[in-house]
Amino acid sequence: MKIALLGYGRMGKEIEKIALQRGHEIVIKSIGEETYDIKKADIAIDFSIPSSAYDNIRNCIDNNVPVVSGTTGWLDKYNDIVDLCNQKKGAFIYASNFSLGVNIFFELNKQLAKMMRTLNQYTVSIEEIHHTKKLDAPSGTAITLAEGIIENSHKKAWELDTKTSEENIPITAVRTPDVPGTHTTTYASEVDAIDIKHTAHNRKGFALGAVIAAEWLQNKTGVFTMRDVLNLG
Template identity: 65%
Template structure:
């Protein structure tokens, strides 16, 4: 399979190595200096670029009839527009806030815990996420996904980064940036008598890269809008 890497930073280079190890080839290595994209020798595109370029990269892939997966966060205010465009063009698009197989299992554990604890208001919730200092958006897309899944399965109404905000309906998210931390996410439920905590810690970026390549392999020759639940056959 010929893969276009739309974003050739640290993650792009790791994805390249994983893809080559799995027998694929790289047709495009696009970075911030790339001005044109030629998809004529590409079977699927993987976008790990910047929030400012992700929409253009995804749109260009769809316009070229190339299935595209994206792990770039910070652009989701345009997500519905991309979905509409993909459907109109009969394209293939998959977005995930995190491609790690372990994180996607963690998402499912988070949903179950949120639904179990929803009827026990003595437990107060907060989310902590830690990433490397080069991560541009805060909170992380993964933390937002975790919060949104809790909201769907509990009495919380929204989330906030404002620690001083006095809103019992809002999930407090604490975003930390520390050098060389690939990604840690912690869900804390605290009461006066005990605490429940679930945590996912990425030891390196290999898991993100492997999940992205697996998703690229899966989406080839498909049409529609998908997520990692489709790839991993969760809740089928």
């Protein structure tokens, strides 16, 4: 594949390494300020910044270039992109986290929420730890975890840096140098606690998952998720 990297920071560089190892070609490396012809690419992988992601994705879909995005912080416009993709018969995957392990973790999180649904003596909370250069808080991965719990419990919403209540899920965001990403869902009672946790050791897992998603998306039409890529449905 000829790949456009939209966003060439640490993740973009890691994706480049993985893509080259898997026999692909990088034809565009955008840092967000230069002009480029997206039509040169067979597919685009967007790991830019929240203020650029929407325009990047829209440009790809308008030009019939399939696009995979892992940028968080722009999702207030997600439904607009879905509508555009369906209208243009494009191809699009968004994931808050492309790590294969994290996407299995998402499914475990949902199953645990179902099991805990009637056990009111337990309170649920989420903690996410990332490097100090991460721009958004909470992480998109933490939000996805919270949404998975909300779908399968009596909880109504998540809140950042607050105490638990009958309706909300508190998320704590911690920023520490050189931490790729650690996420923990905890159910605590007076007598015990249940934790499920995912710890990323480096960015390779995120990069590999993004490239695998791009390979999977080729020659497809529609809006997909990593559940489709990994056949977790």
